[in-house]
Amino acid sequence: MLTQPSTSECVGGGTLVNDFSIEVATVNGSGSQTANTVLMRTIFQMGVPVTGKNLFPSNIAGLPTWFQIRANHRGYKARKAGIDLMICMNPETAKEDVAKVAPGTVLIYDEPLKLSDLRNDLAFCAVPFQKLVAASCPEPKLHKLVKNMVYVGVAAQMIGLDMDEVKRAIAKQLDGKQKAIDLNQAAVQAGFDWAQAEAPRQTRLRIERLDRTQGQIIIDGNTACALGAMFAGVTVVAWYPITPSSSVVEQLIDYSKEHRRDPETGRLNVAIVQMEDEIASAGVVVGAGWAGARAMTATSGPGISLMSEFIGLGYFAECPGVFVNVTRMGPSTGLPTRTSQGDVELCAKCSHGDTLHICLYPGTMEECFQFTYQAFDLAERFQTPVFVVSDLDLGMQNWASEPFAYPESRYDRGKVLDEAGLKAVVDWGRYKDVDGDGICYRTLPGTPGGKGAYFTRGTGHNPYALYSEKPDEFKATVDRLKRKFMTARDYVPKPLLTGPGVSRGILAYGSSDPAVAEARDILVEQHGKETDYLRVRALPFTPELEAFIEGHEVVYVVEQNRDGQMAGLIREFYPQWATKLRKVLHYDSTAITAQTVVDQINAFEA
């Protein structure tokens, strides 16, 4: 039964319609993912913008895991710190879960946990899950599997979800497996019916139909990235599993089996090889890129560390390749299943010597798709490793998004000389800067004609690819590589600028975007502070970034790492504006919230 909170303040929040958060505490490996996704998807189907974040441990089964759903009519997608509806299914964390919620929170829990004695300012709802499962599911060995679905039914009843939509979401989630669909629907119904009869109505949290998600998709960034690679015509993929990046290639494998087969022979036109480690994966990317493939790998920080020798070779010998880094929390093995933006510097300067890489920082699902697609063009145009720097929050969480637009562009294969092209060149040199943009012409191994061959090496070389230790030739090469890097300013995605044109600027990138967008509204609405916002989307920085800093008195750089790595890069490239930068940082391994941004900016201005 639902015990109403006893203090007046705890119910004082008023009714929250289409604007609240749900957290479900379960056990890793208990199958709760499906139940949670159904809950999220139902809200989505009812037209209410919603995001879902799985806070999971680095463990296969048995440890606590939480799923946070945020419904927000205005479409805010960042993590919300507070919880309005808590569902406690895990005995191990129940006490902590109860302790952490605010007064007035509705708490659905498994009856045997007996949580109602712990506090008197919450709305407790004890549910006899075991009994309900037993009644709704004839097969005892399946009880464990469908138990989680019962809380979906209870929650659905309590917050006003449409049961037809719940059932539609189940069918979608279970993808046509009728027996599973029937069982799960029965379990949800059992929960719903029980709540209808036994749970006194709570009136605080409501989902009411809106029309803000029509035509949208729910996707995670890794899937978006896999799609981007597939449409970019990736031909060689070499990888080694690592959380949180593995699903990039796993999804790519699935999609490729369906969409990258030769219609006549049924054979694949992409080679995907699971390597023995990341060093080998990077070696394959470099070798395949050298030989003309559109090659990629996906990994996370520890993998990039291992790859760094090869990434330096790719940079210096000028071999294209796409390196997707789905960043997790470091240093070292750190928190493998938690998010951060801690690899900004690692990627920008990966390898020894003076090395600088083109990096793309997607901040939305569409950008995970587009930037991965574009990374292949950039890699081939600039004949260099290109990083797509995503993170766990983007990569593994569920996000609502507009569907992706079909990338119409023809692939940019860059300056490749074929046999005919070679013939026209009088004095071919692999590393001659013919056009003055730092980008040289290359040939692919296997090109006939007799004069295209050259020798690739990571040691010093002259414009004709001949070994050279001459100081002036070496300097000319590394200077040209810098020139080439700067040429990329005209090709990488430009930053996005929004704002009324005030003196206070915010600069952010990647997965910090939703928190910044929401924070800017809070700053105006609650603190009367207008801000302009520049979202950086690539390295090399483009002139817009310099203009933004120049044009603002102060620029808050928001990022999810300890040292302000992006701010550091900006300082390095624009030392003249260094004093204007203020670091707004979040690095406890959770995704950044809007309030974090607001609080730190206010603290600077106090």
Add this chain to the structure above:
Amino acid sequence: MTTSATAPVPTNQLGLTKQDYVGAKSTLCPGCGHDAITAQIIQAAWEMNLEPHRVAKLSGIGCSSKTPTYFMSQAWGFNSVHGRAAAVCTGAALANRSLLNIVASGDGDSMSIGMGQLVHMIRRNVPVVYIIEDNGVYGLTKGQFSATADVGSTLKHGDVNEIQPIDPCTLAMELGCGFVARSFSGNPKQLGTILKAALAYEGTALIDVISPCVTFNNHDSSTKSYKNAKDREIPLQELGFIPYYDHEEMELDAGQAMEVGLPDGSRLTFRSVGKDFDVTDRLKAMKEIHEAHARGEFLTGIFHIETGKPILHDYTHTVEEPLATIAQDKVKPGREVLEACMRELM
């Protein structure tokens, strides 16, 4: 004055002279075993009519890894990073299966830092002629022991190796490598034949070549010095090679010789020297190699050959066409595919 007519320079079936298979001038120490190997690579490539533009010659880092610079200037070379030629070669092979791959590596390169990559390259049966120029030391970093140094072998300045060596050949056989051979840079005839057979093979062909380092490891107390190698080498077979373009019938003495057909139509014949040695019996061959080693001898010749094994491209189930140059229209799914993917996610 009489003018002597200059003899015409011989050409191969492509009309190329041997000089066309030569590379840059070697910068290795005069007398280095690696240069003798290079000479045989040039000879074999010329005889086998390799089209230079189709050859990818790759290596890691080390004196031995400089070898690709010294042959076939008209081929595509890649001197990558220490121990990692296997992965770069795997990448190149995946990108363009019409390339003919030759890797030149060292014992340090392949048996220490690059061991993992070599092992996995063999597992995947990447199409490549993989040559280990084995001198028992690190030449380029000036004379430290490598993982193939025999127990009891000494460094120039007296240090004695006490640790068991790794034998690339028995290792490769253990891993199921379909072409495993050992030779000696001082035995050019045998090496040349093995190289030709390896070029005619379809998967990973591993050749360990004892190649003395005259600067750091050529003293009497080194088991990989010229003198020691010459004294201790026991050739297993007299090898004969009939290239694919030659239809000559070889006269084989019954019971004494064995013939293996290679994928390109070439034929390899074995005439046992001394004892019988069955190149199809992997386990027995491994035993023989170990026993010879215990006696302080090293066997040379082809240890194992097995044709028709699945190779890298069978495992990736990829199309025949080189992926490097495949047309965009073939690899870019249409708008309707993206729309269908989007509908699934709605």
